[in-house]
Amino acid sequence: MKLINKISKALAVVTVALLSFSCESDSENVVEKYPTIVEVLDADAANFSILKAALVKTGLLNTFRNPGSYTILAPKNSAFIAAGINETTIQAMDPTQVGALNRRLRYHVLTVGTLAADLPSNGYVNTFSPFGTSTSTSISLYSNKTNGVVINGGNTNGGATVLQADINASNGVIHVISHVLSVPKVHNLIIANPDLSSLVGVLTSAPQAAVLTDITTTATGATTALSRTVFAPTNAAFGSAAFLTGQSDANITKVLRYHLVNNNLRASSSTSFASTAQTINTQLTGPQQTISIAAGTVKIADITAANATIRTINIQGSNGVAHIIDKVLQPTL
Incomplete structure (x- = not known):
């Protein structure tokens, strides 16, 4: 009986010690919860309200509200305005224009969350924008990192530069870019x-x-x-x-x-x-x-x-x- 009591006391001490260690470990290893891509845009409406309006108009918003892993090349409001696009023009678009905007927005999306360090230094990746009516073929994007991250050769060729990289979200990564990308021809x-x-x-x-x-x-x-x-x-x-x-x-x-x-x-x-x-x-x-x-x-x-x-x-x-x-x-x- 005395042996059983000693064993019980020893187990109690070990249990308390383990619980104490677990609590300390949990407090030191709290996992940060990132916002979704949409929540990131909402938190900076001064820069991203036009992008969000475009996502709403084209029916793409829920894609970036839901779980997943995406890379968004996100133009600021100033970039949209420079391209002749604002919330008023978006709301006035007819179905054909909305379809073209959908295709253009999808060109700003890579289907895997990719940090800037993992973008090609001198190469091509596929985007979320389809080729014609194809469901299996997508339009390519060229990334060059000789001097920062430059997309499709820069603005003079319908591309852009990355202004701010690696904004983490729970469902992907956002890179802020200087211009609204054009869907490129070959x-x-x-x-x-x-x-x-x-x-x-x-x-x-x-x-x-x-x-x-x-x-x-x-x-x-x-x-x-x-x-x-x-x-x-x-x-x-x-x-x-x-x-x-x-x-x-x-x-x-x-x-x-x-x-x-x-x-x-x-x-x-x-x-x-x-x-x-x-x-x-x-x-x-x-x-x-x-x-x-x-x-x-x-x-x-x-x-x-x-x-x-x-x-x-x-x-x-x-x-x-x-x-x-x-x-x-x-x-x-």
């Missing part, structure tokens, strides 16, 4: 990337104005006559393209057309453009010139023995898609 996503500046230089030269116009035209879906696929050579590829030296403007136009395809052709993965071999008609005609991609590869064959490799796939704009390649494709000139 050429905007090419211009945004410094590693494609040689291609941009050729495209924007006066003799190639018609080619540039061709890829800046608005298209509404993957199979319209106005949708484009661009095989975009890197700066290094242009530096290695000896055959371009001394070519006439007319021949440079042919080379560019050889990199363009009508319709929106997406790769199935980073290692396979398609499960079957592809022979693709380019825009270079008279006669028709093609490129080919072997089944289950991302290797592009032109008239030479050396294939190009697609290094980055499915950079999706609103009017077409780009694939970055490591060689300037050579046609018959």
